[in-house]
Amino acid sequence: MKALSDLQLFVRAAQSSSLSEAARTLDMSPATASAAIKRLEAELGAPLFVRSTRHLRLSPEGELFLDDCRAGLEILEQAHDRLSAGHQTVCGTVSLSMPSDLGRNVVLPWLHEFQRRHPQILLRLQVSDRLTDIMRSAVDLALRYGDPPDSTLVSLAVCPDNRRVLCASPDYLARHGTPLSPRELVRHNCLCFMLSERIHDHWTFMRGSEIVEVNVRGRFQCDDGDAVRRLALAGEGVVYKSGLDVAADLRSGALVRLCPDWQTEAAPLNLICPGRRHLRPAMRLLHSFLVDRFSTVPVSG
Structure with missing residues (x-):
């Protein structure tokens, strides 16, 4: 579906302000991505980006088109999810970013079990305390303490009572x-x-x-x-x-x-993603799995 991939590329490029970064996340060559955007602009009869040697930003027409494009892709994604729900086997790739201590010593052993249950799901893991910019990187989900500072991101509770x-x-x-x-x-x-x-x-x-x-x-x-x-x-x-x-x-x-009679700071654990339309069945499975596993960990503080 060439038209669909062109729209996905447009949204990724708008989010990252970089056509090469968007091409990389979608496994495209820069030349293919550039041709796709030109094709989309020709079909719409309007420029979607203002380009310079170093920067890429949306044109006024591109800003208007972005909201409608996102809404259309969300409808298609929901339709795809409904079809996928009828399939017994869930497959796909999920990129997950998580903090170093939690990732290495708590989550990683659990993910062995998750992949045994769902062998058709490929997990790409980033274990680091550096805050990954979800909107500009090839990360689907990120385990984070606290609510995201960007209100456009979606926060799914994993362990809300953690302190x-x-x-x-x-x-x-x-x-x-x-x-x-x-x-x-x-x-x-x-x-x-x-x-x-x-x-x-x-x-x-x-x-x-x-x-x-x-x-x-x-x-x-x-x-x-x-x-x-x-x-x-x-x-x-x-x-x-x-x-x-x-x-x-x-x-x-x-x-x-120490000091058990004092209440400590809240540190709710959430799963962050760019938007609900990005929540593919494999990602929903992983979220449910993590919620179940973290519910067994005592977190009173």
Whole structure:
């Protein structure tokens, strides 16, 4: 369906402001993509993009056409989903981005089971704490803590009740003592996570109407959540991690929860995608599977 692929290419190029990036995500050559856009413009009788040597932006006609094009593709996608629902075997490729600690130590073992159940689904995994720009990359879904800053993205709840947990290893506590209040954290070595150059060194706790905000410090700052957790396990300091990341360590006693009478910050886990029309049957299966698996993890904080 050449006309359909031309429309999909147009939408991808509009989202990424790059024809070459759109071509790459759709497995097209730049020359084929350029010819497709010219063909579409000829059929519509209007220029869809304003081009320069470095930039690609929508023309006024392109901006008008984009909304209608998206709506039309969504209708076609829904029709395809209804047809696919009648098929017993679901197939396709799903690109999933996920945080390093959660991905390596929690999600990845589960995905072995998911693929055994659905061998016709190919999973492309990105395991990194770098925030992937879903609108500009070849990622279908991204596991993220918190709601997306871009309101045009769709957020599907996976573990809405997840919270952060303040914890440390028994070895660290034996050497440095156990903080009984969040205020005592200023006297402890706190392990801080960095995300997009921002250091998460402002930790908040609640108890009734009381709110305590602590600016913590420590000898380690790291941009990899898995490494931060490993430092805590090694007895290097106090960590304020997602409950999902440390649930197994708390159960085994490798980490000890601190200040349990204080409520910690919410860290809901969501599955982010560009829009509901992108939710193919394989992606819906993966979402349902993850919701089921995460429901078995204790996340109180």
